[in-house]
Amino acid sequence: MGNKEGKTEYWRWLEYQSIMSNIELNSAEIITAGVDVGSVGSKAVIMADGEVYSWSVMRTGSNSSDSANKALEWAMEDTGLTLKDFNYIVGTGYGRVNVPMANRAITEIACHAKGANYIWGASVRTVLDVGGQDVKAIRCDQNGKVVSFLMNDKCAAGTGRGMEVIADLLKIPIEEVGEVSLSVSKEPEPVSSTCVVFAKTEAIGLLRKGWSKEKVLAAYMRAMSIRMSELIEKVGCEREFVITGGQSKNIGIVQRVEKILGVKSLTAPNVEETGRDPVAAGAIGAALYAKALYEKSHKV
Amino acid sequence: MRVIQVITYYGYRDGSGEYYIVVDAEKCNSCGDCIKVCPQKALIMESMFIDLEDKLVAAVAEEHRKKIRYTCSPCKPESGRVPCVQACDQEAITCIWNPMNRK
Numbered sequence: 510m511g512n513k514e515g516k517t518e519y520w521r522w523l524e525y526q527s528i529m530s531n532i533e534l535n536s537a538e539i540i541t542a543g544v545d546v547g548s549v550g551s552k553a554v555i556m557a558d559g560e561v562y563s564w565s566v567m568r569t570g571s572n573s574s575d576s577a578n579k580a581l582e583w584a585m586e587d588t589g590l591t592l593k594d595f596n597y598i599v600g601t602g603y604g605r606v607n608v609p610m611a612n613r614a615i616t617e618i619a620c621h622a623k624g625a626n627y628i629w630g631a632s633v634r635t636v637l638d639v640g641g642q643d644v645k646a647i648r649c650d651q652n653g654k655v656v657s658f659l660m661n662d663k664c665a666a667g668t669g670r671g672m673e674v675i676a677d678l679l680k681i682p683i684e685e686v687g688e689v690s691l692s693v694s695k696e697p698e699p700v701s702s703t704c705v706v707f708a709k710t711e712a713i714g715l716l717r718k719g720w721s722k723e724k725v726l727a728a729y730m731r732a733m734s735i736r737m738s739e740l741i742e743k744v745g746c747e748r749e750f751v752i753t754g755g756q757s758k759n760i761g762i763v764q765r766v767e768k769i770l771g772v773k774s775l776t777a778p779n780v781e782e783t784g785r786d787p788v789a790a791g792a793i794g795a796a797l798y799a800k801a802l803y804e805k806s807h808k809v
Numbered sequence: 810m811r812v813i814q815v816i817t818y819y820g821y822r823d824g825s826g827e828y829y830i831v832v833d834a835e836k837c838n839s840c841g842d843c844i845k846v847c848p849q850k851a852l853i854m855e856s857m858f859i860d861l862e863d864k865l866v867a868a869v870a871e872e873h874r875k876k877i878r879y880t881c882s883p884c885k886p887e888s889g890r891v892p893c894v895q896a897c898d899q900e901a902i903t904c905i906w907n908p909m910n911r912k
Contacts, residue, residue: 615858654860657816659829660874739822743829798861805861 520673522683522755526565526583529784532557534588539803541597542584543795544577544611545620546604549641549669550755552792553580555588559800561784561793563588569641573604581610597803599795603642613802618647618658620794625751626653627793628785629775634747637737637766638790639756641669646740648747653794659744668733669755671705675729678712679722687761690726697724699732708732726761734765741770750774753790815859819869820877826908828881830893832867836901839865843902846892849873851880867893867902 534540537557545552547569554564565583569576577600585591592610600608601620608614617638625636626649636647647658676683697720700711708729715725741750750772756762757777767773780786786793820829834857844852844867855868873880884891886906894902 619858655815657818659818743818743822743827798858801861 517680518677519680519682520677522568522673524565524567526563526586527781527784528563528588529561532560532562534562534590537562539596539800540590540594541599541796541799541803542581542595543620543792543797543799544581544598544600544608545602545617545789545791545795546573546577546580546600546608547617547641547754547791548603548643549673550788551576551580551602551604552789553577553584554789554792554796555584555590556793556796556800559797561786561796564784564786564789564792566786566788569604573607574609577604577608578610597799599799599802601791601795603640612799615795615798617791618645619655620791620798621645621753622647622649622655623653623794623797624790624792625649625753625787625794626651627797628753628778628787628790629749629751632749633751633775635741635744635750636790637741637750637752639668639737639752639754639762641755644668644737644740646737646744648744657744659740671708671729671733672756672759674705674709675712675726678709679716679726681722681726684758686726686730687759687763689723690730690761691764693721693723693727696731697728699735700728702732730759730761730765734762734769737762737766738769741766746770746772748772751787753787755788757787815857817866817868819874820881820905823878824909825878827905828877828885828907829905830869830877830881831903831905833901833903834859834864834866836899837864837866838899838901839867840898841867842896842898843867843893846896848883848892849880851877852893867897 541556543554551569552566555562598611600611600614601617605614621638625633631651638645648656712725777787778785815834817832818829851873853870854865856863857866891904
């Protein structure tokens with residue numbers, strides 16, 4: 510956890526790469542990739558005939574093009590693939606126009622809906638994508654096609670980046686914040702502001718007042734969850750309901766949103782065994798659209 | 810073939826109420842009349858990806874999406890006229906403004 514100055518970086522989340530060893534790459538006819546450059550995380554997914562073969566999840570650097578390259582290179586590591594092997598590559602996410610090797614870019618809204626459809630199946634109707642700097646509520650049909658979506662008009666408020674700031678402030682490792690926030694005996698009132706800057710000030714104030722770290726964390730997550738639920742209510746929460754993006758791993762958020770909406774979200778499948786990673790939903794959708802676009806242009 | 814509307818909500822909800830500019834991509838015919846009348850120059854034609862095709866659809870420009878409360882405040886419907894909605898022959902743009910509606 511420490512860096513070279515010896516300071517613990519509580520916000521730092523685990524970057525990872527994984528290969529599905531049960532998929533035979535040599536017999537695959539169409540190899541595609543989806544690269545999702547988000548404001549906080551970059552994800553690359555490689556697909557063999559429309560099934561996840563390998564993928565990577567890493568932090569986005571200061572340069573979107575570099576991040577896109579690095580994420581795809583990492584997903585390609587130990588696969589024997591070179592860029593020439595790809596039939597089609599789609600870029601998506603906040604930095605989608607800066608994905609150098611992509612054949613084209615598609616908005617992350619379309620990709621997240623498609624990715625959620627692949628991960629959880631045709632029953633998904635509502636997708637809450639909690640990214641690094643914004644939250645999106647998406648309604649889709651049985652084919653993963655977007656029916657309606659809502660973009661919030663606020664800043665980094667109540668999102669992944671905000672969570673990192675609070676984790677760092679409270680000195681709780683980011684992977685544990687969900688669990689820790691649920692350890693409070695009674696749910697506190699939400700903090701009044703979910704703006705990262707104000708919420709930080711407010712959190713410091715609450716700590717001075719003698720609130721425990723757990724209670725402050727719970728109050729912050731409660732505020733985040735209320736905001737996310739409001740977004741969903743506007744588009745309507747039809748089942749099945751799922752959460753994608755980095756915060757899909759945060760059970761403190763997932764459980765609170767479920768409670769406010771009165772709807773259980775579908776649990777993610779076993780990521781290691783299936784490659785269906787909700788954090789990479791956008792990149793999965795992009796790789797699926799890459800296959801569809803390749804087939805369309807070649808009439809396979 | 811079943812036509813599915815692709816509806817985009819741009820806006821916010823806070824203590825003052827809710828405000829959304831709603832664009833129906835299926836109805837929009839890419840004419841651009843709404844762009845011409847927007848006093849804040851907040852609207853653009855944006856390419857949307859629908860059924861593997863690209864369609865130009867009216868959209869709130871990226872730089873305005875997170876400050877719609879300021880951008881659109883001169884055109885709140887209580888003033889009796891919302892230029893973008895009025896300009897649209899296709900009824901593809903609607904405006905939702907519910908002051909103090911916390912639901």
